[in-house]
Amino acid sequence: MTDSNEILSIKNIYKVFGEDPDTAMEMLNNGAEKDEVFDKTGQTVGVFDASFSVQKGEIFVIMGLSGSGKSTMVRLLNRLIEPTSGSIKLNGLELTGLSDAELLDVRRQEMSMVFQSFALMPHMTVLENAAFGLEISGVAEQERHSRAAEALSQVGLGEHGSSYPHQLSGGMQQRVGLARALANDPTILLMDEAFSALDPLIRYEMQGELIRLQQEQERTIIFISHDLDEAIRIGDRIAIMEGGRVVQIGTPEEILRNPADDYVETFFKGVDVSKILKAGDIAEHNPASLIKVNGSVHPFEASEICPYGYLVNEQNQLQGIVPTGDIAGQSPDLSTLQGLQIDRHESIYSDTPLHEVLRKVAEVPYPIPVVDRCGAFRGTISKNLLLETLSHG
Amino acid sequence: MSEFSLLDPFQFLNVPLGEWVEAILNYLVQNFRGFFRAIRWPIDQVLDGIEYVLQSIPPLIGIILSSLLGWQLAGKKMGIFCAITLFSLGLIGVWSESMTTLSLVLTSLFFCTLFGIPMGIICARSDRVERVIRPILDAMQTLPAFVYLVPVVMLFGIGNVPGVLVTIIFALPPLVRLTNLGIRQVPADKVEAGRAFGCTPRQMLFKVQLPLATPTIMAGVNQTLMLSLSMVVIASMISVGGLGQMVLRGIGRLDMGLATVGGAGLVLLAIFLDRLTQAMGERSNADNTLHWYETGPVGFFVRLSRSAKGQQPVAKTDP
Numbered sequence: 001m002t003d004s005n006e007i008l009s010i011k012n013i014y015k016v017f018g019e020d021p022d023t024a025m026e027m028l029n030n031g032a033e034k035d036e037v038f039d040k041t042g043q044t045v046g047v048f049d050a051s052f053s054v055q056k057g058e059i060f061v062i063m064g065l066s067g068s069g070k071s072t073m074v075r076l077l078n079r080l081i082e083p084t085s086g087s088i089k090l091n092g093l094e095l096t097g098l099s100d101a102e103l104l105d106v107r108r109q110e111m112s113m114v115f116q117s118f119a120l121m122p123h124m125t126v127l128e129n130a131a132f133g134l135e136i137s138g139v140a141e142q143e144r145h146s147r148a149a150e151a152l153s154q155v156g157l158g159e160h161g162s163s164y165p166h167q168l169s170g171g172m173q174q175r176v177g178l179a180r181a182l183a184n185d186p187t188i189l190l191m192d193e194a195f196s197a198l199d200p201l202i203r204y205e206m207q208g209e210l211i212r213l214q215q216e217q218e219r220t221i222i223f224i225s226h227d228l229d230e231a232i233r234i235g236d237r238i239a240i241m242e243g244g245r246v247v248q249i250g251t252p253e254e255i256l257r258n259p260a261d262d263y264v265e266t267f268f269k270g271v272d273v274s275k276i277l278k279a280g281d282i283a284e285h286n287p288a289s290l291i292k293v294n295g296s297v298h299p300f301e302a303s304e305i306c307p308y309g310y311l312v313n314e315q316n317q318l319q320g321i322v323p324t325g326d327i328a329g330q331s332p333d334l335s336t337l338q339g340l341q342i343d344r345h346e347s348i349y350s351d352t353p354l355h356e357v358l359r360k361v362a363e364v365p366y367p368i369p370v371v372d373r374c375g376a377f378r379g380t381i382s383k384n385l386l387l388e389t390l391s392h393g
Numbered sequence: 394m395s396e397f398s399l400l401d402p403f404q405f406l407n408v409p410l411g412e413w414v415e416a417i418l419n420y421l422v423q424n425f426r427g428f429f430r431a432i433r434w435p436i437d438q439v440l441d442g443i444e445y446v447l448q449s450i451p452p453l454i455g456i457i458l459s460s461l462l463g464w465q466l467a468g469k470k471m472g473i474f475c476a477i478t479l480f481s482l483g484l485i486g487v488w489s490e491s492m493t494t495l496s497l498v499l500t501s502l503f504f505c506t507l508f509g510i511p512m513g514i515i516c517a518r519s520d521r522v523e524r525v526i527r528p529i530l531d532a533m534q535t536l537p538a539f540v541y542l543v544p545v546v547m548l549f550g551i552g553n554v555p556g557v558l559v560t561i562i563f564a565l566p567p568l569v570r571l572t573n574l575g576i577r578q579v580p581a582d583k584v585e586a587g588r589a590f591g592c593t594p595r596q597m598l599f600k601v602q603l604p605l606a607t608p609t610i611m612a613g614v615n616q617t618l619m620l621s622l623s624m625v626v627i628a629s630m631i632s633v634g635g636l637g638q639m640v641l642r643g644i645g646r647l648d649m650g651l652a653t654v655g656g657a658g659l660v661l662l663a664i665f666l667d668r669l670t671q672a673m674g675e676r677s678n679a680d681n682t683l684h685w686y687e688t689g690p691v692g693f694f695v696r697l698s699r700s701a702k703g704q705q706p707v708a709k710t711d712p
Contacts, residue, residue: 080588108591119586123604133590136600184590 007220008054008077008188013086015072015244018043021084034244046072048244050086054188057218059210061235063225069244070224074190077222078111079103091187108137112181116193118173120165126176127152127161133184144183151183152176154213171202175209182213189221195230207234228267232276240264252276272355274390279357280350282389283370283379290377293319293334308366310377311337318369318377321345347371350378354389361386422547429548436554439503444496452488456480459665465689467672478665487636487658494635494662497553497628498621501560505617509565510610513572514598523573530566538563538627546631556633560624567616575609576602611674618666622659636662 016024016037024043027036034045047069054060064070075081077088079095088095090110098106112133120129128135131148139147152158155175165173174194181189191210195203211234214221225231231238232252239249240260248260256276259265289306293313311319320341347369348357361368367382397405421429450458456479464472482491516523542559549555579602587601603610629637636658643652 078589080585104591104593106591107589111589113586113589115582115586115589117582119580119582121583121586121601121604123607132586132600136587136590136592136596180590190589 005055005057006053007056007091008222009087009089010053010077011051011087011089013047013050013073013076013088014084015046015069015076015081016043016084017046025085045244046081047076047083050241050244050246052239052246052249054220054222055237056220057214058236059214059221059223059234061223061225061231061238062241063228063231063235063238064241065226067243068241070226070241071192072244073241074113074192074222074224077188077190078107078113108133108184110187111190112184112186112188113190113192114174114177114181114194116196118165118170118177118197120173120176120180122165124164125161126157126163126165126168129165129176130161130179130183132180137184147185148179148183151179154182155179155209169202171198171206174198174206178210178213187220189219191221191223193224193226196226203230210234228271232271240267253278253281257281274355274358275353277354277389278350279348279352279354279370279381280372280378282354282385283350283381284367284385285379289380291322291337293337310369310380311341312377316376318347318371318375321366321369323366342366345369348381349373354386357381358386418544418547426548432558433549433554436500436504436557440496440500440553440557443499443503444493447492447496448489452483455492456483461690463669463672465691466669467675468689471668471672474668475665478661482658482661485654485657487639487654490634490636490639490655491658491662494622494625494637494659497557497560497625497633497635498618498662498666500557501564501621501624502614502618504557504561505565505568505621506614508561509568509613509617510572513569513610513613514576516569516573517576517602526569530569533562534566538624542627542631551632553633555631556625556628559628559631560621563624564617564620567620568610568613571613571616572606572610575606575613578609579605608674611670615667615670615674618670619663622663622666626659 014025014028016028018024018041020041021043024037024041024045027040028034028045028048034048037043037045050069050073052060062070062073072081076083077095079098083096086096090106093106095103095106121132124132127145127148130152131139131144134144134147149158149161152161155178157172157175157179160168160172165176168176174197177194195206198206207230210221210223213219223231223234235252237249237251238255240247240255240263242263248255248264250258253276255264256268256271256273259268286306289308289310291309291311293311307324309322309324311322313319320338322337322341345366346360346364348360348371350370350372357368361381361383367380367385369380370378372378447455456476459479460472460476463475482488512526516526538559541562545555545559549558583601583605584597587597592601625633625635626637626640629635629641632638636655639655639658640652643649643655
């Protein structure tokens with residue numbers, strides 16, 4: 001990911017809740033902690049020196065427990081809450097200094113929000129609700145209704161336009177909330193715990209829906225969640241917040257393998273590692289076990305340590321697996337090796353989650369080869385390696 | 394004269410409130426009578442207009458029209474109910490007096506909504522304004538009507554117009570209070586959603602706050618109507634016509650029949666207005682999916698005209 005892909009950049013954002021934020025800011029600039037600020041001035045620091053950047057087209061999850069400042073953080077982005085200091089840049093446009101009118105334009109065109117409580121208007125039909133943002137922007141009735149109807153059909157509610165929100169189930173209501181946000185065709189979608197109020201099955205379904213929509217439209221989504229499984233499932237990258245600070249930012253794998261501190265580690269403790277890590281993440285690549293075949297056999301060392309040799313061609317494509325014990329020191333030609341190789345060897349794709357490879361690894365006697373989607377050899381996973389990885393989580 | 398005592402300081406300390414009020418009133422009467430007379434004018438116009446219309450409609454037509462209105466607003470049952478109450482008014486022989494009272498009440502309602510709803514909106518937007526206005530509303534509601542009846546007569550004279558004025562004073566507070574309450578009770582998440590989608594304060598008011606506050610505001614309108622009705626009896630003391638005057642005359646002459654007829658008329662009118670406005674309030678938060686033109690007599694005639702036009706491809710079948 002390059003910097004040219006950056007769509008939103010947040011630098012050193014602070015939010016102090018209280019009567020006299022200037023004093024609190026001065027204390028913070030002089031190195032005071034938030035507890036100290038609270039003791040001396042009675043003011044709460046909601047967000048403490050947060051910096052991160054969001055790339056175009058990714059789902060960026062901000063995760064934390066309640067009180068960690070994640071909901072405040074997302075409201076700072078569209079200035080529903082005014083930041084005390086810091087800078088927020090959207091496509092290079094500084095949002096913190098905007099006038100009221102410019103801010104309204106940003107809210108109408110660039111950012112739409114989906115709420116935990118749905119926040120639909122009970123006096124409007126589903127179609128009118130979906131068209132709400134457009135109505136506020138002053139789009140003519142016919143156009144906004146056709147755009148709203150389109151957004152509704154995107155979320156699978158095309159037929160319910162004339163119903164009222166209270167006639168729909170929770171999951172359907174949140175689909176209306178999503179359609180309302182999508183109808184505006186925003187650059188960035190802000191989702192504040194959008195699925196937290198739904199029951200687990202519907203939540204899972206909505207997550208799938210969101211991933212599908214994002215793949216279709218390449219929209220940038222900032223998603224707030226307190227649910228780690230949800231964050232891992234939908235998030236391209238996750239920012240973890242604790243007590244108003246952003247403690248770590250990274251892909252789920254990065255954070256899992258390399259937690260920044262104890263807090264993050266305990267957070268990830270209960271997580272099922274086998275669902276996050278993929279075969280490619282843990283595959284070991286041992287050059288000694290490779291046998292390059294290219295019409296003829298390249299010289300290789302069949303060592304005692306590697307009981308199996310993996311035949312790869314010029315393009316690094318896996319051709320077969322040979323038990324090295326059978327070669328017994330001789331320098332065989334291609335046909336001998338082909339005669340020795342194991343019939344119908346198994347292999348797994350590098351993007352398969354670990355929990356799906358357990359059975360295969362257990363079934364075959366050799367460390368199972370891992371190949372990417374093009375068939376290129378990426379390494380092997382032995383039983384030992386797998387058990388070791390899983391026991392770490 | 395006793396000695397100065399700390400335990401009872403009010404023998405020496407007092408504020409001559411009564412004298413002040415009298416002085417101010419005298420000053421106003423002597424210098425600003427023309428101004429107060431000018432205030433009468435708009436009230437006079439509205440009252441005359443409404444009364445002219447109500448009195449010139451023949452009773453039977455009036456009953457039919459009100460029933461159709463009731464049907465439109467709240468279904469067939471309401472229509473029948475309206476017909477029964479109004480028909481009873483005619484039966485006990487107080488139709489004309491009822492219409493006078495109704496025009497007084499409607500005039501006061503007109504001015505109450507004209508001032509009350511905007512005042513309620515301002516109160517909802519600013520805590521400071523609310524702090525100032527609340528004690529004034531308290532005073533308007535609790536001050537005995539007789540206290541301001543006399544100054545009103547001194548400033549505005551007697552008759553229907555000052556009667557409407559005292560009615561407004563008494564009936565305005567609940568509308569202001571309930572408008573204020575209704576807007577403040579709009580759920581915070583709806584307001585936040587409005588802000589997040591870029592509402593200007595004006596759009597917020599008209600597209601989010603007022604629609605969501607409508608049931609509460611309608612309850613305020615209902616209360617204002619009821620208070621207006623109870624006030625027209627007291628206002629009849631300053632020569633306001635209608636049912637109130639029947640009651641007052643009946644009491645004065647110990648003619649219990651006359652007083653009871655007037656009283657019964659007031660009750661019937663009150664029931665009619667109460668049910669009608671309540672139905673309007675319920676309608677605004679009702680969960681029907683039909684448009685207003687698909688229900689009631691209008692819907693009936695719309696369907697009638699559609700079917701009269703023959704088999705046009707109207708796919709819309711009422712559920």
